[in-house]
Amino acid sequence: MDQGKKMLIDNMIGSKIEYLLNFQRSIDNENIPMIYQLLDSARYNSLINGWSQADDNRVLNSLVESLRFELAEFTAPYLIDYLKKYFPFFKIQKKQRSVYSVTFGYWPSAREIGLLDTLRVEIVFDKNELSAVKEYMNDQKKSQDDDVQIQELNKIQTIYQKKSDATIQAIKKNEEELIKLSKKRAVLKLEQEQIEKYFGSFEHFIDKANHLYVDYINHLLEDKNEPEK
Structure with a gap:
């Protein structure tokens, strides 16, 4: 061999x-x-x-x-x-x-x-999920636009509740949209606080x-x- x-x-x-x-x-x-x-x-x-x-x-x-x-x-x-x-x-x-x-x-x-x-x-x-907190932390205009949208939804809800001809469906739909957006903002705010606490910025994180x-x-x-x- x-x-x-x-x-x-x-x-x-x-x-x-x-x-x-x-x-x-x-x-x-x-x-x-x-x-x-x-x-x-x-x-x-x-x-x-x-x-x-x-x-x-x-x-x-x-x-x-x-x-x-x-x-x-x-x-x-x-x-x-x-x-x-x-x-x-x-x-x-x-x-x-x-x-x-x-x-x-x-x-x-x-x-x-x-x-x-x-x-x-x-x-x-997940790039989509990650971009949400990045945008919230770094895009001041987007954050302000969301605040305006929440304020508008609150105004609409108040108007609906005062109007006798407002349908239950319209009130419920506006309420769901308000809750959804407010919850999203609250979660993003918590994420921002944690990132800033431990890393200072999104980029460092x-x-x-x-x-x-x-x-x-x-x-x-x-x-x-x-x-x-």
């Missing part, structure tokens, strides 16, 4: 065995950063280690492709704990197997604004959310390297 081919096959098998053993050790030791490095070495080495050229390990990480649901649920509690501390207004809930919703706030009528990808360490925002992967893994590494007290 060609010894060169035999050695090549042995090396390929050996690298796969080593990869799986490293993955097993990472799970056993709850070494979450290492899990992310093994899942996507190119991304990890580029963003965390700062390598200008980082080779990917797609051939090796395909070995655990069938475990992605389990890995997503294994890593989820650690990431959710981090989000509770640094994005305390986010309510994370499991919707289905390995799928987690992100709701903005714990108050009634809080809006679901996206999904949490625990393996990518990424919040996949989005910037931190977009850097979640780097910030989270660096946080885990710092905790890991801290001496025990």
